[in-house]
Amino acid sequence: MVNIRINNTDLTVKEGTTILDAAKANNINIPTLCYYPDLDIKSDCRVCSVEIVGEKGLVTACSQPVWEGMEVKTNSPRVLNARKTLTELLLANHDDTCTACERNMNCELQTLANTLGIDENRFENVLEEEPLDSHNDAITRNANRCIKCGRCVDVCKNVQGLNILETMNRSHEMKVTPAYGKYLSDEECTFCGQCSSVCPVAAITERDNTDEVWRVLDDDRKHVIVQVAPAVRVSLGEELGSEPGSIVTEKMVAALKQLGFDGVFDTDFTADLTIIEEGYELIERIKEGGTLPMMTSCCPGWISFIEQRYPELIDNLSTCKSPQQMFGALAKSYYAKTENIDPENLHVVSIMPCTAKKYEAAREEMSVDGEHQDVDTVLTTRELGKMIRQMGIDFNELENTPFDNPFGITTGAAAIFGATGGVMEAALRTVSEVLNEEPLEKLDFEDVRGMEGIKEAELELAGNKVKVAVAHTLSNARQLAEKVKGGEKDYAFIEVMTCPGGCIGGGGQPYNTTDAKREERIRATYQVDTGMEYRKSHENPYIKRLYEEYLEEPLGEKSHKLLHTHYFSRN
Amino acid sequence: MLEKKLITARFDKINPLSIDDYVEHGGYEALSFALGMERVDIIEEVKKSQLRGRGGAAFPTHIKMMGVAKEEDEPRYVVCNADEGEPGNFKDRYLMENDPHQLIEGMIITAYAVRANKGFIYIRGEYDKPHSVLQWAIDEARKKGYLGKNILDSGFNFDIEIRSGAGSYVCGEEFALIESLEGKPGRTRVKPPFPTQEGLFQKPTMLSNVETFANLPHIVDMGGEKFAEIGTESSKGTKIISLSGNVKKPGIYEIPFGVPIRDVIEQLGEGTPADRKVKMVQLGGASGPIIPEYMTDLTIDFDRFENFDSKTGAGAVIVMDDRFDVFDILLRISEFFEHESCGKCTPCREGNLQLLKLVEKFVDRQSSEKDLANIESLARVMHQTSLCGLGQSAPTALLSTLQYFRNDFVDRIEHPESQ
Amino acid sequence: MLEDLLEKYPQQEDQLIEILLDYQSQKQHRYISEEEIARIAAHLGVSESKVYSVVTFYTFFSTEPRGQHIIQVCKDVPCYINGERTMRSVLEKLLGIRVGETTRDKRFTLEQTSCLGHCDGAPAMRIDDKTFTNLDENKIKAIISEYRGAK
Known part of the structure; x- marks a missing residue:
């Protein structure tokens, strides 16, 4: 332990602790900008500069470990002046039209300037304007707002292992772009959106589709329905100010009703359906010698990753559409038919924790009839939060409201789709019961749960030992892909989710997501699971009815038309 | 005599492309002697010599050596900073062009002391001639058994590779240089950890300037105490001054620490052309202070320079006469x-x-x-x-x-x- | 040419700058094209963005075609106070281009550079891999006409 003094407080902290962590643990606030928990310490912005008594220069609190007897001043006039100057310098090379910005009142730079009391900038604005990159359906890049904090480069390179965004040039001409300043759509970008979720300003954001949704909601000719992904119910509360891990399923439904949706449904329903289709696909591949290991296909970032970088593994991907797309396909067919709605006038919105889902919905083949896309508009959790705020809804005062039917009754297996390992666990619950023809003793597959990068489990299916693997983040996924490419035959089934922690840590989730918050959302996810009446997808009575009334059988003709898809090499 | 030629002593005596010339003039004797010494004793001699880094920051060399020597992680590296990009400095170029083996010998001795088996010389891309002279010298040294496996039958292995810069001043900064050696843009890293702990390829790295390494054979040769007799209280040994600007005789001059700047300008540089008045002098290079003429009685000494709060220690003196604003x-x-x-x-x-x-x-x-x-x-x-x-x-x-x-x-x- | 060159280098990330320098110095118009960046990236197993970030960081590299010879004039203080402006204007007049431009016959590109480390021979310039010092108008004219004469 080391004794230090910060301002007028004497503290004893662990050796090796940074000044920032020591201050934080003792409720002393030091402003930061490039610092982000779980990412590398960059120490680039210098905003967390503090004074060590007796030292000439200032040090950055984020990077400086404490030493015995260190005396720190976090708010001396010298420190405050430096912080202010640094912030002015950043603002002087920044599009500072704050009120015309997506992140207005939710921007770390603006908050910093406000905290420091900056009311004028002594420096000339030197911004050289650059065009927007809004050439894809998922992510918009606005270089004029970038403050070169390096967070996006870090996640793209170190978390996802893609290294599409990089730091180009030097001096004041330095910028963060793909090679040659190209559009993201020209690169092998998976649109995972992790860059957007760590960006402190509005330099990288999801493509905003809220206006489009307001328009269709106002259009009397349109029947507008919405589906909500499993991960959103454990993060929307956080977006609206509650504690991380708050479960707000029924208030969320109420809010969506207030916004004016004609039907509020649960993507969990088609998650259950995915388990049936994917489960039977796995059984078929095992029994009939199909391509193994089979790899999950729920995650559009992962699909892009395979299409771009491992096209030779396309046959390993399950042909199942993702739950989002299965929902859209059923809505435009089964639902439109039973409700007697012209698909032309049916608008399907989905609320996803994900930016890549926007891209997925726009993929040409994601259409039942070649005319109408399965899903029309995708909003992120953040965008839904924005609409709720725009409407002035007092979220916490809403009355609990259940999802509508026929896509409202779901299982615990579907609920855990949002967490890494969840799809695997849900599939195992169904596949082992079907193959072993006896009820599972224990529903919880602990081996595939949690934040470890790559998880493995072994189990017995119909007398055979079967190995499965689960990975989250594309860096980890790449390791598995390399193994499979190298001919590894050990695994029967692999689940991959692109984002850290799975969809609960998706690129469209609330800003400032950290591993600690991901853990909370995961905890909430399993809490939803255990609270459900049904916990295995094949026990969902509405799924059974859907097969009886419409689909007939898993992997049947209708299923193939509506619920399965194909992939392309985009290498 | 203002000058004291220690590390420039061989400049006009040997053909830099001839290793035999170097050996004839006492070259590689220190190495041979050092290889018979205990490693800690070499560092102890450097400590006694009070040698401080000649690249500008004036950090005590033995502390760096000790830092690397005590690390367990392997491999360890010795890296020579030959990225002399600070405007007004050119002494490293002279050291490499005129006595390349002196640098190589210094690096081998250092490597032996810190138990490193691989060395790099990071040389700025603009230095084409020193690059080729050094490459020639390294090849010769390898042929003669001063580099490579089992150097002089001591059982010690060490080799040197030259890597080139590509036009970037900041690569003279230690971590920027290391990043560049790793094939990246030359942007520094956060400290700690320091290069001696996690340097090149995250391994313990002894990184010093050309002139610093060039002093090593002399310290081994003379003994640390004798070396420390040269110079002033705070600054031991000699310093090569790169003199440029408005002087009649620009060039490099090796002096003992403690000589006044004015003497360097007036006696070694023979004053300004057309005997104009000196208006200002910049010390150290573009990153150093600009002082008025009346302050040039200041002596060249690390401690004096520290008063300017800057890294003046590389030894550039740029003279500007009264025509300049x-x-x-x-x-x-x-x-x-x-x-x-x-x-x-x-x-x-x-x-x-x-x-x-x-x-x-x-x-x-x-x-x-x-x-x-x-x-x-x-x-x-x-x-x-x-x-x-x-x-x-x-x-x-x-x-x-x-x-x-x-x-x-x-x-x-x-x-x-x-x- | 690139393929032969790549074979000489181990497939290690730290070889990137050496490869780029080696290749560009041999290339007709002294630049690295987009396809070449992609090829080098693939050889080293790094992203194109990474290679591009290196190419745009160091002043030696160009992504645009340049002249057969690159003339770099030093612009820092020791050269400045010893006639750098004269050196530059003589060159500009002689070549008929300004700093940053390439002659129409693609023979010469004129660039400014940071200190060349020849301050005792100021003003100094570098043509390709050769440095020239103590320059005055006559000396510059002689040097350029020599380069013009030579193929």
């Missing part, structure tokens, strides 16, 4: 830093551009009291908050002129019309 010089310096900033941290990336804009206002006689206040405040914040030593010293020249030539600033504000 402070602002023209500041403009060049500001343009240099604006162009060379790696871009990583805010104060250096954004600050140097804003500083340049403010200097331009003074050059154009468009400046106000407010500009003076802003330029001073900005320069101080840049100095205090930049991530690396180079960023911190970018505003040194400006801050020194604000101190010693303040009237020139005030004059520009008060008399915008006068030419």
